[in-house]
Amino acid sequence: MTDKETLVYRGKIIELFLEQVTLPNGAEAEFEIVRHPGGAAVVALDAENRVCLLRQYRHAVGGWLWELPAGKLDAGEPPLATAQRELQEEAGVQAVRWEPLGKIVSSPGVFTEVVHLFLARELRATPAGAEPHEVFEVHWVPFAQAVAQARSGEITDAKTLAGLFRAREWCEGK
Structure with missing residues (x-):
């Protein structure tokens, strides 16, 4: 209290x-x-079972990270709407099917941020619209390769690790 x-x-x-x-x-x-208002992150899988990963510059950690498309919840915005908006802005795709993958807390000792994770499938291209302060490259990586990168430590971003591993479990359960 x-x-x-x-x-x-x-x-x-x-x-x-x-x-x-x-x-x-x-x-x-x-x-x-x-x-922090929280955020949403998306594991977007295309018809060829490739996942969208961003190679994004992050000043706070002094370099480039592999990340899922993600962003901050706007005031009053539901997490799914944030995920849909960020996927379109950053990856230039929209999804027909969405599955919630739960949520994570990134650093509960000091941050209130909660990140909501989603799996997006049945993708179709749409115009992207990254913000000027965002510096990233869009890569479509075979899902198994991305999971291997997560397992090996090449991917270190927490939301991306959780999203990839949860999506793998969800996909294997179907």
């Missing part, structure tokens, strides 16, 4: 709070909490 919170910073995407809390064991602690 939060006893007291102090806003430290409010940005375009996140807010940083200092929170005084009483823990379930009765101890008191202070936490730095980054509040």
